[in-house]
């Protein structure tokens with residue numbers, strides 16, 4: 001019997017908030033979160049250290065219709081709080097599946113979750129706990145993709161995994177353009193020059209400067225997360 005070794009020791013997994021809705025119109029679909037957490041649990045059992053950043057698109061986005069007419073910074077703080085809700089739900093679902101998780105928030109809400117303290121996060125990872133980084137970067141005008149790049153660099157992750165609803169980076173948004181084709185790999189500069197909307201330019205630039213590769217793949221595809229962790233060709237690799 002062969003026992004395959006993961007290709008990565010420590011990863012930063014960016015989970016799409018929007019994907020948490022499943023087929024619902026809003027919020028957190030129970031079956032979906034249980035399934036997603038099952039995939040994360042499988043990877044932790046391989047001995048991979050996993051840190052997670054989750055988006056808030058299933059609840060509130062500062063730039064979405066629901067925020068129209070609002071002060072942008074206030075709306076963004078609401079978006080960050082949405083990611084705290086998702087983080088709590090995620091950690092709870094992990095707990096139910098026997099995975100120990102710790103939520104750390106970039107904004108101070110100590111009655112609810114502990115604050116982000118880098119050495120503490122590193123300690124948790126070494127102990128095999130999953131760390132869920134909540135509230136994005138803690139600053140308005142940013143996104144959780146940028147938070148993923150930032151935290152990924154801070155914790156020395158070998159790879160940022162963007163787990164989203166599409167199975168990679170396309171020449172155009174595949175949800176809008178059926179002619180779009182998927183890249184197997186491309187550089188950060190190519191992604192930025194072509195203005196590919198899969199991630200914001202701040203996240204790309206930070207990863208490029210830190211030489212931190214990103215793999216974009218579909219969280220809706222069963223087993224895809226494990227395949228990425230095992231170093232198999234899945235989704236799109238964006239590299240420096």
Ligand SMILES: Nc1ncnc2c1ncn2[C@@H]1O[C@H](COP(=O)(O)OP(=O)(O)OP(=O)(O)O)[C@@H](O)[C@H]1O
Nearest residue numbers: 016017018055057164169170172173175196197198
């Ligand atoms: N060039 C592209 N290639 C692939 N997807 C693209 C591209 N341009 C835009 N997209 C869109 O980007 C979306 C993913 O990015 P987005 O940040 O909006 O969502 P997310 O990260 O999955 O959600 P959330 O903000 O809730 O975490 C895809 O669902 C896809 O429709």
Ligand SMILES: O=c1ccn([C@@H]2O[C@H](COP(=O)(O)O)[C@@H](O)[C@H]2O)c(=O)[nH]1
Nearest residue numbers: 055056061062076079080136137143144
């Ligand atoms: O660093 C950050 C991260 C997020 N926000 C706000 O939260 C929402 C939800 O995050 P998504 O990345 O879109 O899922 C985002 O629209 C911002 O309003 C933020 O302000 N700063």
